[in-house]
Structures are given as structure tokens and as C-alpha cells.
Amino acid sequence: MMEILKALLPSICVGLLFWYVIRNILRADRNEREQVDKYYSEIDANEVDNNSESDVRMNATKTSDYEKSEHGKGNAPRSHG
Template structure:
């Protein structure tokens, strides 16, 4: 019985170490996501307060067909020097 325990002890220790590291990684990720969500919700609240107090309203602008056709074609001048 003691021989079996001696043979399994390293595997058990490595397994416990792996479990501990993975658990801490998941906890850190969860805590970071909570903090990021809290940060962005605070920004949204402060932006909504600022927008309600200002007279300027943001409106979407439309892109012209010419601007759409110029982007992404790769025909901009490039320097080779």
C-alpha cells in the first residue's frame, strides 16, 4: 500500500498544483471582467449626465459614395525609399 502511495504522490501533487493555478487564473479573469464592466458603466453614466446637460447633440454623418470608393483600394502613393 505504501508503495502505491509513493508512486501516486507526485502525480497528485502536480494535479493539485495545476488545479490551484487554473483556479487562480479563472478568478483573476472574472475579477478583471467585473472591474472592466464597472469602469465602462461608470463612464456611460458620466457621459449620459454630460450629454443631458449640453445643448449640442451628436448626429450620425453619412459617407459619400466617393469616400467609400476611395477606401480599401490600395492605390495610395507609397514611398519606396
């Protein structure tokens, strides 16, 4: 029985280390996403407060030739080099 435990111990330790690292990466990602969402919601709330007090009107603008072209749509081939 002791020989089996000695043989499995390195694999168990590596598995626990892997689990710990992945768990911390996922927690950090979740916390960062929450902070980013909080930041952007605060910005949106400030913009709504500022826009409700001003007389700014949003008007549609004409589409430029660049936006109508292949480049404006993002369909142009890209060179990676």
C-alpha cells in the same frame, strides 16, 4: 499499499498544483472583467449625465469613400511580415 501511494504522490501533487494555478487564473480574469465593466459603466453614467445637460445633437454624417472601399470594411488582405 504504501508503494501505490508513493507512486501516485507525484501525480497527485502536480494535479493539485495545476488546479491551484488554473483556479487563480480564472479568479483573476473574473475580477478583472468585473472591474473593467464597473469602469465602463461609470464612464457611461458620466457621459449620460453630461449629455443630458448640454445641447449637443447627434447628426448622421456622410460615409467617406474610404469607408465604402474594401479597406474600410476590414476585408482587405493583410500581410503578416
